[in-house]
Amino acid sequence: MTSMLKKKDRAAHARRALTAAEVVAHLARLEGWGLSGDGERVAIEKSYHFANYYETISFVNALAFIANAQDHHPDLAVHYNRCVVRLNTHDVKGISSTDFECAARFDALVV
DSSP states (O other): OOTTTSOOOGGGSOOOOOOHHHHHHHHHTSSSOEEESOGGGOEEEEEEEOSSHHHHHHHHHHHHHHHHHHTOOOEEEEOSSEEEEEEOBGGGTBOOHHHHHHHHHHHHTTO
8 A cells, every 4th residue: 555545543643723824824835725613613625626427426535535544534425426525523623734634635536
């Protein structure tokens, strides 16, 4: 298994909610991602657009493979030609660096 897809041992790395300044700095490095929700429901979110349903589902399947390998599972809204991806870290009740790691991996699927 490639190192990018190798499942991480989350027990060895304590996660924490990022500060607002850290979230803004991380968002500046990702194209098309924005904030959604507030409080414990705050998340980063992006809509991916495709030509048709087949391409959308292909993206969702690839994303699911990566999410499972990372042990970090986004909320998805799947439509005919788009998929809305929403990431947050439930155990820290906010946004963690893991959310941004996964976002970058998901973006790499559509380069």
